[in-house]
Amino acid sequence: MSVLIFAELDQGEVKVASLEALYYGANVAQELQTSATALVIGTTSADLASLGQYGVTKVLHVSDEKLNAANALAYASVLAAAVELEQASVIVIAKSSLGDTLAARSAGKLKAGLVSNVTELPDTSNGFRVKHSIYTGKAFAITEMREGRKILTLKKNVVSPELSQATASVESFSPSIPETDFVAKVIQTEKATGEISLSDADIIVSGGRGMKGPEHWKPLEELAEALHAATGCSKPVSDLDWRPHHEHIGQTGLKVSPNVYIACGISGAIQHLAGVNGSKVIVVINKDPEAPFFKAADYGIVGDVFDILPRLTKAAREQLV
Amino acid sequence: MKILVCLSIVPDTTAKISFTDGDTKLNKTGVQFIAGPYDDYALSRAVDLKEQLGGTVTVLNVGDADGEPIIRKALAVGADDAIRVNAEPRDAYFVAEQIAAIAQRESYDLILMGRESIDFNGGQVHGIVGEMLGLPSYSPVMKLEITGHTAQLTREIEGGKELLEAPLPLVLGCQEPIAEWKIPNMRGIMTARTKPLNVVEPTGQDSLTQATRFELPPAKGAVKMIPAAEAETLITLLRTEAKVL
Ligand SMILES: Cc1cc2nc3c(=O)[nH]c(=O)nc-3n(C[C@H](O)[C@H](O)[C@H](O)COP(=O)(O)OP(=O)(O)OC[C@H]3O[C@@H](n4cnc5c(N)ncnc54)[C@H](O)[C@@H]3O)c2cc1C
Ligand SMILES: Cc1cc2nc3c(=O)[nH]c(=O)nc-3n(C[C@H](O)[C@H](O)[C@H](O)COP(=O)(O)OP(=O)(O)OC[C@H]3O[C@@H](n4cnc5c(N)ncnc54)[C@H](O)[C@@H]3O)c2cc1C
Numbered sequence: 001m002s003v004l005i006f007a008e009l010d011q012g013e014v015k016v017a018s019l020e021a022l023y024y025g026a027n028v029a030q031e032l033q034t035s036a037t038a039l040v041i042g043t044t045s046a047d048l049a050s051l052g053q054y055g056v057t058k059v060l061h062v063s064d065e066k067l068n069a070a071n072a073l074a075y076a077s078v079l080a081a082a083v084e085l086e087q088a089s090v091i092v093i094a095k096s097s098l099g100d101t102l103a104a105r106s107a108g109k110l111k112a113g114l115v116s117n118v119t120e121l122p123d124t125s126n127g128f129r130v131k132h133s134i135y136t137g138k139a140f141a142i143t144e145m146r147e148g149r150k151i152l153t154l155k156k157n158v159v160s161p162e163l164s165q166a167t168a169s170v171e172s173f174s175p176s177i178p179e180t181d182f183v184a185k186v187i188q189t190e191k192a193t194g195e196i197s198l199s200d201a202d203i204i205v206s207g208g209r210g211m212k213g214p215e216h217w218k219p220l221e222e223l224a225e226a227l228h229a230a231t232g233c234s235k236p237v238s239d240l241d242w243r244p245h246h247e248h249i250g251q252t253g254l255k256v257s258p259n260v261y262i263a264c265g266i267s268g269a270i271q272h273l274a275g276v277n278g279s280k281v282i283v284v285i286n287k288d289p290e291a292p293f294f295k296a297a298d299y300g301i302v303g304d305v306f307d308i309l310p311r312l313t314k315a316a317r318e319q320l321v
Numbered sequence: 322m323k324i325l326v327c328l329s330i331v332p333d334t335t336a337k338i339s340f341t342d343g344d345t346k347l348n349k350t351g352v353q354f355i356a357g358p359y360d361d362y363a364l365s366r367a368v369d370l371k372e373q374l375g376g377t378v379t380v381l382n383v384g385d386a387d388g389e390p391i392i393r394k395a396l397a398v399g400a401d402d403a404i405r406v407n408a409e410p411r412d413a414y415f416v417a418e419q420i421a422a423i424a425q426r427e428s429y430d431l432i433l434m435g436r437e438s439i440d441f442n443g444g445q446v447h448g449i450v451g452e453m454l455g456l457p458s459y460s461p462v463m464k465l466e467i468t469g470h471t472a473q474l475t476r477e478i479e480g481g482k483e484l485l486e487a488p489l490p491l492v493l494g495c496q497e498p499i500a501e502w503k504i505p506n507m508r509g510i511m512t513a514r515t516k517p518l519n520v521v522e523p524t525g526q527d528s529l530t531q532a533t534r535f536e537l538p539p540a541k542g543a544v545k546m547i548p549a550a551e552a553e554t555l556i557t558l559l560r561t562e563a564k565v566l
Contacts, residue, residue, distance in 0.1 A: 096479060098479075104451075105448040108450070108452025114413065134440065139338045139535055141536075143532045146528075146529050180457075188484040189482075197480050245482075251334050252496065277538065299546075299558060300544045301546070301552050303549035
């Protein structure tokens with residue numbers, strides 16, 4: 001019995017959300033009085049032994065260039081092999097576009113129970129119970145996972161890792177992967193590089209139709225830059241092609257749970273709130289004092305975004321180094 | 322082209338969620354149920370593909386008889402027939418088993434689902450069904466074209482998208498803007514009444530998880546309003562009061 005954590009690489013670095021997953025998994029291992037192992041897939045020059053700081057004692061590294069392009073089918077085959085090798089009973093995966101499909105395929109392969117969007121450490125006092133977000137953030141369920149293998153996908157910001165000085169042993173691992181996992185040909189990949197990714201971001205500055213048009217995004221981007229934040233948007237904004245679709249947040253878009261979500265010119269429709277209600281702090285800037293978003297906010301400013309944003313940027317640049 | 326579309330039946334996106342029976346059951350009073358919005362996208366794309374390439378669209382729901390009006394609506398939008406597996410959808414694994422059992426008999430070219438249900442938000446069923454059938458699955462798919470026996474699909478990835486080409490049959494989790502939602506017209510509603518809706522009993526009984534209790538999020542504290550003239554103090558408050566910068 002052990003706990004296996006998938007540590008996702010993004011451009012050669014372990015993603016922040018996966019570092020949280022490592023710490024979470026190590027805590028579960030401690031509760032179950034067993035050890036935690038990380039699984040890293042793809043080539044990297046990162047210092048994998050240092051993942052020991054998050055509490056894992058071992059890192060399995062599949063250093064195969066063919067796997068640098070995230071392929072959930074092949075990753076699931078690797079993960080299943082690692083589960084066998086480690087005799088893992090609990091598998092922890094940070095939520096992401098890749099992580100979601102990986103979790104689902106692995107659940108099918110291993111006949112494992114799968115709970116998505118977990119928000120707390122499990123209660124292992126009597127069985128295995130996890131709390132997770134449902135109804136798109138409008139509620140939580142406490143779910144009992146039956147005997148046998150269990151897979152959890154984690155929401156961001158569920159744990160705050162406290163680092164130790166430990167180092168992990170790194171072992172290379174090269175399981176065989178069926179050719180059928182590579183049936184899809186990747187024709188083209190478009191990926192914004194250098195930007196802070198929305199799912200990893202601690203701070204998000206997001207714009208709605210109140211931003212008036214794509215040509216007016218500069219003040220929002222400048223605030224995001226000053227705060228080291230990622231940028232997001234409401235659905236109409238991506239429908240109108242003012243911003244790329246991958247920035248769309250809400251019921252039918254990305255669900256985010258950053259430390260701070262700053263909404264600029266977004267009315268706060270229930271479908272938008274569904275994507276942001278996991279945020280620790282919500283700031284709303286809107287010229288309409290009656291905008292429904294204020295009811296869900298921690299801090300509010302009634303005003304014109306084009307007046308407020310540049311002033312916030314200036315203040316942020318002065319106060320934050 | 323033989324297409325299966327899987328519909329989850331879920332509370333409307335604007336529904337106020339509350340629980341009864343000591344927080345062990347959803348309070349359905351005043352809640353309107355709909356087909357999942359992502360599933361609706363999948364259905365709309367399936368109907369477009371049928372119009373373009375010929376073939377059939379079957380819709381499938383695992384759920385009780387209360388969902389039948391919603392299944393009829395999918396028939397009105399252009400599906401040819403429907404199957405309802407008469408069982409409470411206990412968890413994703415159970416639902417996937419039902420879908421896989423039917424797909425094994427019928428060999429569909431395409432099995433389209435939503436990227437996730439909007440009740441349990443699992444995002445699991447397509448991946449599990451794919452494994453059960455030994456087929457590739459991709460999600461979330463935002464564009465889908467079929468030429469001959471090959472699918473070209475655009476999948477959203479973090480910070481962008483990727484264009485893939487894969488041979489049929491496939492299992493896909495769909496999201497916008499794969500198609501425009503369709504609204505049934507009068508003729509569709511009339512013909513839907515006579516289209517077959519077959520009810521079958523579930524196979525297997527594996528559910529690997531069980532929700533035991535529900536909770537609502539803690540009530541939000543009052544919002545702190547900052548006068549526009551002092552907007553700059555927001556940065557200070559985020560640093561020193563909320564301690565998030
Ligand atoms: C099934 C379904 C799913 C949906 N999914 C999503 C989803 O995932 N995400 C999502 O966002 N929406 C979603 N929607 C749409 C949602 O209902 C709203 O229509 C949408 O969120 C509104 O976007 P908005 O706030 O940008 O625009 P609006 O509602 O038009 O709001 C613009 C706001 O900007 C303010 N404003 C205007 N000018 C200024 C200014 N100069 N300074 C400051 N404020 C200003 C206005 O007061 C207003 O409050 C969904 C809808 C449905 C039916
Ligand atoms: C009374 C009741 C109690 C329930 N209790 C639980 C519970 O304890 N635990 C639990 O996990 N779920 C429970 N659900 C089931 C829940 O409604 C889901 O349908 C099911 O668990 C799959 O959820 P998911 O979020 O993993 O689906 P996802 O994997 O997110 O769904 C992806 C896609 O799969 C398809 N799909 C999903 N569900 C169905 C379906 N029922 N029929 C046909 N296609 C479908 C849709 O196309 C959907 O877009 C309960 C439902 C009811 C009505």
